[in-house]
Amino acid sequence: MIKLTARSRAVNKENAPETLEVYAPIADRLGMGKLKSKLEDAAFKCLHPEKYKRVESEAVKKCDDRTEYINKIKPALREILEKEKIAPLEISARAKHLYSLYKKLLNCEMDFDKIYDLVAARVIMKDINACYLALGAIHQQWEPVPGLIRDYIARPKPNGYQSLHTTIVGPEGKITEIQIRTPEMHSHAENGIAAHWAYKEGGVNNKETAWVGKFKELTSVINLFENRIFVLTPKGDVVDLPEDATPVDFAYHIHTIVGDECAGAKVNGKIASLDAKLKSGDLVEILTQRGKKSSADRLNFVKSALAKDKIRSALRAKNRNMGAKNR
Known part of the structure; x- marks a missing residue:
């Protein structure tokens, strides 16, 4: 596992692809330009x-x-x-x-x-x-x-x-x-966001320490799971989702209401379809429409068990309400 610090051990051929595909994009989405550059250059040299x-x-x-x-x-x-x-x-x-x-x-x-x-x-x-x-x-x-x-x-x-x-x-x-x-x-x-942590922790000297702690927290999670992706909220929070997850999966991870009322999505600042496949490092923003209800067709493309359960639950509630009105 690679640590995103200037003192991290050398990137090697085994973890260089992971560096470019996962860690550098995450550093980029967190606004950590200096760290992103170091990771990319190290992986480029190795590959x-x-x-x-x-x-x-x-x-x-x-x-x-x-x-x-x-x-x-x-x-x-x-x-x-x-x-x-x-x-x-x-x-x-x-x-x-x-x-x-x-x-x-x-x-x-x-x-x-x-x-x-x-x-x-x-x-x-x-x-x-x-x-x-x-x-x-x-x-x-x-x-x-x-x-x-x-x-x-x-x-x-x-x-x-x-x-x-x-x-x-x-x-x-x-x-x-x-x-x-x-x-x-x-x-x-x-x-990036480490700058904000540094100010909260009391100055520049704590900047690297703050990031190391946050990243160790993140990498320990990444190590535990295979076939997972790690995307970011607009606030810089990391969301763990199954491979090929969609914006709808992401929306339900944030909140049930966000998932139900999800009407559109932006991925890396651009409008994306709700069945688009997300990848590690993507920055995802959900566009909601108040009062919107989830539809059965979403079950055809969502990947997470959570999203499927929430959609089925919403459909059952919708059917119950329709039944009550018809009595």
Whole structure:
């Protein structure tokens, strides 16, 4: 079993697939970007060592050049913001992790020059208002690339990630991604819900300890069962379901009324059919319709005994009510 910490023992060929299919998606859905990256890179290195070496070798050279460029434009970037009286708290360079880079290269004919966010400039501002002011100031100075502006503050990702992303034509004509966020957003992007545990437990030093405890709790459950999947609620709670479970199974696990009134579902932020097969790491949100009753056809696709029992119970109650009305 793999532990999701920086000190975990090395991922091996036996557990690397599990790392990519179960643990990395769970870390992602919990918003733990740093941990997700470490898990994916470790599994990538183990499963595809030759590809890993090739990507790493080329990335090191390219990243060094791009990092040098980001460091070179940092004074100009800081000057632009300070001129608008919105001094940044921090400006740094962020390199894309190898597995994420590899997946992107597959869609770009393995051409590193087409990866504009290989190394991005990360700007930390004091609050949300300063983030938007910074975005405007940057666009006044450097031309933004059309279609490559993302507002994850107004519309966060399903895992809670928030940031402003823009891609600009910077000095020397180099296309560069800039990410703008607050300290709280950055903490969540790096550590996800562990950031909230850390604040509750009394500070940054407890962050890793809190996550280790929570994950040990989770992995002990995962070890006990085979043919199970582990999906997430919008609040980050992990729900244990049988393999091939559907949103209806999930809904009944949350509450009988949620299951009965389930009218639709979103999986990873997108509308999904009620008979869709869920997989580990999915973020599931149930859409309800007040007064809606469960139907017999759902028995054809639900997988959990709990859901089947609840549906049959609802159907029996419905039949009893109809019988009473006909008397």
